[in-house]
Every structure is written in structure tokens, then in C-alpha cells.
Amino acid sequence: MKLRPQRNRRRKPTPTSRSRGVYKGTTTNTSRQQGRVVRRSSSRVESTIVQKMLSYGVFIGLTAGILVWLVMFSRVNHIEYEGPLDDGLVQEISNEYFEQTSRWRFAFDSASFERYLRQRAPFFTNVTTHIGIFSDTMTIRADNLPTRLLWQSNGVQYEVNQLGYISQSKDQLDELPIVFDAARLEYSVGQKLLPERVVAFISELTAVVASQSDVSYFEGINYVAGQSTESLTLQTSQNGPKFLVSTSIDPQAQIDSILDLYSKLSQEGRAAPKEYVDTRVAGRVFWK
Known part of the structure; x- marks a missing residue:
């Protein structure tokens, strides 16, 4: 019985103790790996810069928007009336009220204004007031007793x-x-x-x-x-x-x-x- 000659089997390369993924009997391109690391680092830096610029842009935009809003809409500058009464009378009573208090919208008390309106003109009923977020006009709605x-x-x-x-x-x-x-x-x-x-x-x-x-x-x-x-x-x-x-x-x-x-x-x-x-x-x- 003839014995088959044993072939030289190649052993799988084993990783070295110094670097994972580097096997004995294989070659590595150190310069290529270093280039990849540099590119990754630069892309991270660029991403961080973009994020900071976006954050600064959002902050500046919000600040500018708030300043514009404060300048344009922080005060009650105009009065509009919706109802069956004479608009001139409502304007007169409203001006009397704001002569005694601030037109600053954050200091405006709608309940106090409505009480003053009914006290000054008892024929008013169902009085409501509304000031839009992006408006300097107060709208008054009121009905009149017959x-x-x-x-x-x-x-x-x-x-x-x-x-x-x-x-x-x-x-x-x-x-x-x-x-x-x-x-x-x-x-x-x-x-x-x-x-x-x-x-x-x-x-x-x-x-x-x-x-x-x-x-x-x-x-x-x-x-x-x-x-x-x-x-x-x-x-x-x-x-x-x-x-x-x-x-x-x-x-x-x-x-x-x-x-x-x-x-x-x-x-x-x-x-x-x-x-x-x-x-x-x-x-x-x-x-x-």
C-alpha cells in the first residue's frame, strides 16, 4: 500500500501581540493608515466648526427676532373695536384707561380693562379683548344692551x-x-x-x-x-x-x-x- 506524500500545509497567520489584525507573514502599509487617520481627524474638526457656526447663527437669529418683536409688538399702540357701538366712544374710554396705566403688554391686565370699560359704559355686555402675538393692536369685542x-x-x-x-x-x-x-x-x-x-x-x-x-x-x-x-x-x-x-x-x-x-x-x-x-x-x- 502506497502512502500519499504529505503536502506542505500553510498555517494561518496568527496575530502578533503588538498589533491586532496584523498577522505574521503579511505586510502592512503604515503610511496609508496614517493618511486615513489624518483625514478622519480633519473631517471631525470641520464638522465641529460647522455645528458651532450653526449654533451661533441660530442664537443670533433668535436674539435679533426677540429684539425686533420687543421694538414692534411689546406695546399696545392701536385700538380696534368690533360691535354695534360707536367706535369713537370706545377709543375715548380706552385712551382714558391707558393714561392711568402702562401700555406695556406684559403689564396689561385684560380683566382690569374690561371692568373699567363696563364701569365707564355700563351698557357694554360680553366684553372681550385680544392682542395677537405679532400685533400691537388690541381688538375689543363688546355688545350693547338694546x-x-x-x-x-x-x-x-x-x-x-x-x-x-x-x-x-x-x-x-x-x-x-x-x-x-x-x-x-x-x-x-x-x-x-x-x-x-x-x-x-x-x-x-x-x-x-x-x-x-x-x-x-x-x-x-x-x-x-x-x-x-x-x-x-x-x-x-x-x-x-x-x-x-x-x-x-x-x-x-x-x-x-x-x-x-x-x-x-x-x-x-x-x-x-x-x-x-x-x-x-x-x-x-x-x-x-
Whole structure:
């Protein structure tokens, strides 16, 4: 039996103790490795520089943006109003408020401003304010209580809302009752003119009189107010008497008393009142 000759087998190179990955029997290119290390180091330096430049750029941009914002939008410089009221009145009240406090937006207290607005003009309702982040304009939104009657004094006509305050609006006021002030005094917007119950009385009385459109002595009635709000004088365009009514007694009951008086006098064949009919005492009627 022939034995095969043994071939010289190459052993796998073993790593040296000095450097991993370098085997006995292999050659290394030291200069190539050093070049790679240099390129890696330079790329890291360049990356660090770029990152720092970006950081500085972001910081400078933010700082410049904050400075621009502080210059342009840190103060409330303009007022805009959205609602049914006269814009001039809102501007006037707002300027009065900012004369007493700072226009610096961080010091602005919206709740305090809204309280001042309602105190200065009690006819305001649903008051809200808004200042945009990139705006120096404060927008005011507010509604107005409805105007219930017109109060005419010394040639000037004032609107009176349901709470009895003098208001100012853009509403159509053609069919409202007009009360003439015999005292001919001057008033200002926001002033309390009448108790709320008196305003309600005049509105109800107007509706009651309007329902008696077929009664001749109720044609063309005007309301005249004296020094007291407890009574009201109704004057007609006819040459008839004055009707003196109480604002504390139900208007329907007083009109019914006047109608009953005229009916009774007509049935008895007596002359109608010439000067006045007074219903200011509950359950009683006086005439002349």
C-alpha cells in the first residue's frame, strides 16, 4: 500500500501581540493608515466648526427676532373695536384707561380693562379683548344692551337702554318712544338716567297706547318728564287734556281707567276733560 506524500500545509497567520489584525507573514502599509487617520481627524474638526457656526447663527437669529418683536409688538399702540357701538366712544374710554396705566403688554391686565370699560359704559355686555402675538393692536369685542327709548333734552337726543343708562349705538331708532325733558338738562354717555323699572314702564305704556289706535284722544302722544321719575305726563297732538300717570302703577290699569272715564262721561252726556286726567292714585281718577 502506497502512502500519499504529505503536502506542505500553510498555517494561518496568527496575530502578533503588538498589533491586532496584523498577522505574521503579511505586510502592512503604515503610511496609508496614517493618511486615513489624518483625514478622519480633519473631517471631525470641520464638522465641529460647522455645528458651532450653526449654533451661533441660530442664537443670533433668535436674539435679533426677540429684539425686533420687543421694538414692534411689546406695546399696545392701536385700538380696534368690533360691535354695534360707536367706535369713537370706545377709543375715548380706552385712551382714558391707558393714561392711568402702562401700555406695556406684559403689564396689561385684560380683566382690569374690561371692568373699567363696563364701569365707564355700563351698557357694554360680553366684553372681550385680544392682542395677537405679532400685533400691537388690541381688538375689543363688546355688545350693547338694546335701546328702549329716546330722551330729548335741550335739543339733544339721548339713547337710553333697558337698564336706564345713556348709551350710544348704531341701531335704527325710528319707532322708539321719545321722552321730552322739561328740565332741559344736559347729560353724558354712560350716565344713569332712569331706574330700570321706569324704562320698562314706558315701554309697556307705549305698547298699551298703541293698541288703542282707534281712540282719538290718544293720537300723537308725547311723553314729558318732570323733576321726578315717579310720574309722567302724556301730551297729545290734539287739543285735548294732559294725562298724568304714575310710573309705579300698572300702565294697562291706568289706561283702562282713562277709557272708563271717557265712556262714563259720554253716557251721562257730560263734557270730556279739557285740562288734565290724573291716574296717579291707584283706583282713583281725577280730571278737570
